[in-house]
Amino acid sequence: MTGIIVVGVDGSETAMKAARTALGMAASLGATLHVVSAFDSDRTEVFGSGSDTWIVSDAGNAEKIAKNVASSLRTAETPVTYSAARGKPAEALIAEAARTNALMIVVGNRRMQGIGRVLGSVANSVAHNAPCDVYIAKTDSAK
Template sequence: MSGIIVVGVDGSDTARKAAESARDLAAALGATLHVVSAFDADRSDKFGSGSNKWLVSDADKAEHVARSVADTLGSDIKITYAAASGRPADALIREAISKEARAIVVGNRRMRGIGRVLGSVANSVAHNAPCDVYIANTYDVD
């Protein structure tokens, strides 16, 4: 078996736990893990003063989050990462389509209470994904 497993991360502990579950699933399937962090808009912030100024965009921040998670998962499998524009569920679905992923892994954060009624990333992905969806239990992280 092989293929690509896509996982969404946002820097939170719950997303980290979902990424660890995705890593384990990818290892069991002999698949590549693709870590994705979404960003809504490509805004930029300037930091520094005088001639020492840096421009940091939302895309840069999202890529940093994805790379940081990918770098710390420590596994014998191939792990790639990317930043993807759009709302998290939409970005994950587009990445899964473009990579012809066999599964998307998301955490179950906000799938209880009012979040369940209003929707969540996991709910949106589960209803619109072009592939299998694995919802990792991340309730004990909060």
Template sequence: MTGVVIVGVDGSETALRAAKAAQQLAIGLGANLRVVSAFDTNRTEVVEIGTDRWIVSDAAEAEAVARAVAEQLADDRLEVTYSSARGKPGEALVKEAEIHDARLIVVGNRRMQGIGRVLGSVANTVAHTAPCDVYIAKTDAP
């Protein structure tokens, strides 16, 4: 199998567990891995200290999270790319899968029990709307 495996991350330990599962699946399938972090707002702030000026945005913060995870997953056996994507996490992952003609989306099972199961979860959204196969990694236990 070739193609792209998409995984969503948010900086949490459980998301990192899903990303590591995605890495192993991508290696085994001979696919590329794309690490995606979603952001839901376009909040931008300008920070000035003395003569230094920084522009901080939700998109930049999300991309930094995706980049950090992608760097941790770097492996000679696969190509790892990263990006930020605007939207709610589940919807953003599905959109990225459509854009990149993904073969697989990997998500964790966090919030699939209790009230999260009733109100919805990223895994639930992705499983019901993905244009490709979905792998739900067990991330609620180390």
């Protein structure tokens, strides 16, 4: 089987656990893993010192997170791509899954217990609105 599995990351260890789970699934299915990091604003800051100028943006930070995770997961057997996507995390994952015609979205179960379950979570929103299958990885305990 071929196709794309989308996983969302935010730089946290729980997101990394979900990404490792997604990599295993992609390898098993012969799919490409697509790592996505969301950004919700176009905030940009410019820093300078002498003739040097640096531009830091939310989109750039999100892309850096996705790229770092993708680089750490890349194997010879499983293709891994990455992108930054605009929107709240659940919206961004759903949009990327639709854009790439993904087979599946993998998310962690963080914030699915206690008050987070009442207020909502990324996993809950994705599960109810995804255009494809959703796998909720257990990320709230040591593996």
